[in-house]
Amino acid sequence: MKKRNIIISIAILLVLIVLIVIGNLNKSSHKDAIRLKIVTSFYPIYIMTLNITNGAENLEVSNMAENYVGCIHDYTLTTADLKKFEDAAIFIQNGYGMEQFIQKIVDSYPNVKMVDSSTKITDFVQEGEEVNPHFWTSIDDYILQVEAITEGFKELDSSNSELYEQNKNTYIQKLQDLKAEYDSYEFGANERQVVSLNEAFSYLFKFIGVDETLIETDHEQSALSAETVRDVIEEVKNSGIKAIVIGQNDDDQNANLIASETGAKVYRLNDAMSGDGSLDSYINTMKENLEILKIMF
């Protein structure tokens, strides 16, 4: 009787050991399945990264601020955001002060490698003392960002260098085609001017050669003072500006007020900071913007 009990106990113990070993094997093979975890700061950078890493095996790209529709500009990190960096290898950022929370990530996860998409950009739009960091609305600058991210990847994950290079070339070809569509319209002719209440479009207007008067709103047009609105109305009247631009999700109260006082029209452009998450998301958004620009000018 005693002997039997001992044998049963040993058998149970063996079964448990085997189960634990199998469990651990599963865990580690699952870990191996995702070799490289990449976190992007926000939507435009996410779409660039999806294109560059398309088809790469055992790699996971997640977008940090995925459910946030505003500009990452004035974003506050959440605990859930920080958690995404726990086993991340690479963080891809827009750069130039867009990610004001970056130090918190560096402090919490010093091993996460940083890729800065802005390193190749040279023709900055100044906003007072600061550089406007909304580069991606210029197709030229968007291409430079794609190139910078690709170089970062090739350095950090050399085993996939060739694939990244290939993907980059395919994507840039598509972007060049998009650029050609824009280039067939001479928006900059006749010294056209626009008033913009959204700083994300400064690089788009620079790209198409249209003179932009930017009213700094920090993406909060509703917060414009009555005095600023009065000044803008004067400026639009005096310069004969016909177009007022806001973003797709922006409050339109002030824009409508300026329009009703001046006879200028309000147009909504898409800042490409949200979309369907597809590889061609940016390209499709910029095509939609092109149609609006054609009506505008």
Ligand SMILES: [Zn+2]
């Ligand atoms: Zn912004």
